[in-house]
Amino acid sequence: MQLTQSQEDYLETIYVLKSQQENVRAIDVAAALGFSKPSVSHALKDLKEKELIYTDKTGYLFFTEQGQKQASQVYERHIYFKNQLLHAGVEPVLAEEEACRMEHTISEESFRKA
Numbered sequence: 001m002q003l004t005q006s007q008e009d010y011l012e013t014i015y016v017l018k019s020q021q022e023n024v025r026a027i028d029v030a031a032a033l034g035f036s037k038p039s040v041s042h043a044l045k046d047l048k049e050k051e052l053i054y055t056d057k058t059g060y061l062f063f064t065e066q067g068q069k070q071a072s073q074v075y076e077r078h079i080y081f082k083n084q085l086l087h088a089g090v091e092p093v094l095a096e097e098e099a100c101r102m103e104h105t106i107s108e109e110s111f112r113k114a
Helices: 005-020 026-033 037-049 065-087 093-106 108-113
Strands: 053-054 061-063
Touching: 005 026, 005 065, 005 093, 026 037, 026 053, 026 061, 037 108, 053 065, 061 065, 065 093
Parallel strands: none
Antiparallel strands: 053 061
């Protein structure tokens, strides 16, 4: 499934938040990304329609199996590129920014061969 950079960013954000706290809601995603709640709600609706996430009756966000897979792949690429850049001597803030861009442009096939 082909996702936009924005959709991948949302999945990655949810993935990271879930590693830090037990329950994640749309408001947590909005705070983490610095976006408005309506913008986040719209983006999450798109991810629900793609069957990557779902919410329970309390509004907590959960990944579907495919959503978990996609989110972990994006995060894995991010961490890989960030670590490579840090190892090369790139300053941490720049390494974070550059890794975020790189994670979206490389194909899964090329990444697996890197």
